[in-house]
Amino acid sequence: MRWIITSAWPYAHGTPHLGNIVSSLLSADIFTRFLRIQGHEVIYVTGSDEHGTPIEVKAIQLGVKPKDLTDKVHNEILKILKGFKIEPDNYTRTHNEVHIQFVREVFDKIYKNGYIFTKKDKLLYCPRDKIYLPDRFVIGKCPYCGYESARGDQCENCGRLLTPTELINPRCVICGETPIVKESIHYYFDLTKFESILYKWISESKTLSENAKNFSIQMLKQGLKPRSVTRNNRWGIPAPFPDASDLTIYVWFDAVLGYVSAVKELFLKRDMDPDKWKEWWWDKDTNVAFFIGKDNIPFHTIIFPALLLGTHDPYTLKFHIGSTEWLTFEGKKFSKSKGIGIWGEEAISLLPADYWRYTLTLIRPETKDTDFTWKILEYAVNEELNNHIGNLVHRVLKLIAKYNGYKVIPSSITRDSEKELNKLVYEVSAKVEELYYNMRFQRVINEVMKVVKRANAVINDERPWELYKTDYNAFKSMIHTLAKVIRDIAIMLYPIIPDTSIKIFDYLNLPMQNLRWDIIGKDFDHEVEIKRDFKPLFKKIDIEELKKKLSLMRGEHIKIDENYLKKLDLRVGKILEAEYKKGSTKIIRLKVDIGDKIIKILGGLGEYYKPTDLIGKTVVVVANIKEKKIMGEYSEGMLLAAIDEGGGISLLTPDREDVKAGTRVG
Ligand SMILES: [Zn+2]
Ligand SMILES: [Zn+2]
Structure with a gap:
């Protein structure tokens, strides 16, 4: 099957923190790796979301060009991806020619198909900053739930999409002044025309999660409103409509189309047919998976599909939404200014990729908000990775080295404990496969850990080093079973801790093309001589030391003379x-x-x-x-x-x- 995987595009005015990373970039990478070892044809695309007022305003404040600012952040994100072993096929950016052209073409089609109308708009204008205030730069009281700091585009508290003029007691985010209302012509995307087709699509979809369905159906029942797709910003994609030379496309409507343009750009980079992307996006059987925070659901079940439908082109709508709840840091919201949290660039200089990938997957906020704590990091690395997984792999390799001349010889099982272990691997791998497909990565770890613990217990109970003396055949078969088990653990955990799995395959001297799901449970097909220079997979961490390192990195608490x-x-x-x-x-x-x-x-x-x-x-x-x-x-x-x-x-x-x-x- 064909899959296009994508994740919320990091907004290029700052680097992502652990919470952003786990919900979008890392989750998409895990899913991509899983689908690949399942034998699917997969493309993972994402990129930096560069346009819009927050970046324009920040650039003004810093006295630089918006592009200078986003260049810097984009390059930092590339380094973070590398450090986390997150490997999209195309990590691009919205300020690139392919994307800009594509967005203009799409809006031109939507306009010609009659889904765009103009309206004189009452917009909020800050007389002090002398700019039109874009939706999210106005805050005020939510008219639906009464939340005091609702943003003009969406209420963070109740999740409803808003327009800034709906807000009660609106204020300018930059200076706090009460904005005045000014008139300006804007171009509107008539979402109301898509209500019934979206309703039918969502309610009949076999791929959308219940959560995404319920949320979206509820919104449709409240009724959709036309949404303005243009802004008065300069930093953005010029709107392709007549008489709109001073307007750009609203960043939200520009960025979501990156899911398509990034695939187009990927094939162009690979020197393939410029229309190759259509084989993917214009095929009803192509699956598309989005990894996003829960607040982004409506943009992916309402606005993005409506844009695609508005082109009248045959886009696939076989959508899967892997949305997450929020991750907090030691019980608090991530905040750069308050120093609460760990950011991508810090994380990668503290620990290797797999330590973070494993810990973040263990606490991935799949069904409820979860909390990152230093204690959990310590537990995940020292206990689960080091004492359980690392210990098991090292024990098995040492048994093979010490008692069997580094050799694993295929042989049929002799003992009940092996039979049970094989059965457990079979059951767990079936369960884990289902969990991965359902994007429940957190529970994958719990399942695989059952195998790890059982295998460690089998070694303790069966004492292979004694079997070696009393019953060599039983020993030989035990070694083969245990080698299979660590190989299968490596395959099952590969999407989460790829470096470790590759290392296990390397130590076992198995060909990397065997790192595939259908190998799980299979006997070795011939004798294998393992590598002689294997080392422990993990090192224990000291939390106090890590905290000190982080503090030094940030220049906190430095005593000077x-x-x-x-x-x-x-x-x-x-x-x-x-x-x-x-x-x-x-x-x-x-x-x-x-x-x-x-x-x-x-x-x-x-x-x-x-x-x-x-x-x-x-x-x-x-x-x-x-x-x-x-x-x-x-x-x-x-x-x-x-x-x-x-x-x-x-x-x-x-x-x-x-x-x-x-x-x-x-
Ligand atoms: Zn609200
Ligand atoms: Zn202002």
């Missing part, structure tokens, strides 16, 4: 002039007297101070900091300020006002 501080030229400064930088209400340009000279400083103070309040203020300046370009202009120093959790700024100032400009601060 006095001389280090002396390198900083800290001085008292007097602000002589202050004005907004042209085109910005956030950046203020200051002229500051620092004793021996007057320097220019640009700072993001506009949200907290008016220029007139700053003139005459006594402040603390870092005078020897490297010049930095901010919005095209050099800043020659930095002001010290207290910064609260929400990013609020309060400038530091000497206790007495009569301190002279240029006075050393130490």
Whole structure:
């Protein structure tokens, strides 16, 4: 069978944390590997989602181009994928020619097919930031459930899709100001025309999970509304509609089409027929699996299928949704600013891929929210991986090496314990196969662990090293059975811990093409001589050490000596002039007297101070900091300020006002 696997595309304004990784990228990789060893034809595509206002705004704040920002994040994500052994066939990005062209073609078709209409829209506009506020940049009270911080596109609490004008008491996310309503023409995708066909498709689908079905049917019963597909952003895909030269496609409608364009691009990269992607996407029998967080379900069961249907092209709708609940970190929500969580780039410098892959699968939030704790990581690695799996594999290899001259000789079983072990492998592999197909990876581990524990118990009970002396035939057969079992464990766990499985195959000196599901339970077909240089598969971890390493990586709790501080030229400064930088209400340009000279400083103070309040203020300046370009202009120093959790700024100032400009601060 053909399968297209994909996962929620990481939004390129920051790297993914453990929770993002387990629910999307890692899950898709596990499923892909499983399907491959099952013998399916599989393509796994995903990429960085680059467009939209959050990135545009962040780029403005940093004084860089949006593309510079996403280049950096995209490359970081590539490194994280490598470190996690997550191997999509195509990890692409939405700001690429193939995708941009494809999105324009799709919307052109949908327009010509009569599913797009224009409407004068009342949009929220922030008079302070002077921009139209996109949906998710407006927050307010949800009109349905009363949640106070509902976003303009969707209420995080009740999951309903919203439009920002529905919000009660809306506020600008950037500055907190109440936005004003302004009119602008926008292009709408008429979702109402797809209600009945979507209803029929969802209710009759044999591949969608019950969870995804119920959620989507409920939404359909509430009725769909046309959705605006254009935005006033510059950073995006130009809308292909007439008279829409100043509009771009809303990032959500652009990114989901990446599932198709990434397949198209993959075949182009492989120098294949440019229409090859149609053999996959335009075939009703191709399965498509999406690995996403639960809040993304409606985009994959309503909006994406409606877009495909709107083209009138014969896209497959054999959709499978592997949605997850939330992962928390030590009981709290992941938060970069508060330092709660572990991010991809940190994880890969702390531990090898399989340690994370195994632990994250063990706590994958499949049916309810789950919590990552350091304790669970310690348990997963030291207990399950090291003491159970690693120990079993090492014991078996050592028995083969020490008592049988490194040889495994195929032989028929002699003892009941072997028969039972074989039966258990047979039952567990059938169960595990079903669990993988149902995307219940968490339970795969529990099942396989039954085999691991039983095999360890058989070694303890049967004492093969004694059998060797009393009954060599029984010993020989026992060794063969145990070698088969560790091979089969390697196959069953390959999707989750691929490096380890490959290592087991290598130590057993088995050909990699035998790393296939249909090998499970089979006798070795000839004598095998195992490798002589096998080593323990895992190393125990020390949580305190890992925490220390992480803390060092983040530059927390580093003690510095006095001389280090002396390198900083800290001085008292007097602000002589202050004005907004042209085109910005956030950046203020200051002229500051620092004793021996007057320097220019640009700072993001506009949200907290008016220029007139700053003139005459006594402040603390870092005078020897490297010049930095901010919005095209050099800043020659930095002001010290207290910064609260929400990013609020309060400038530091000497206790007495009569301190002279240029006075050393130490
Ligand atoms: Zn709500
Ligand atoms: Zn604002």
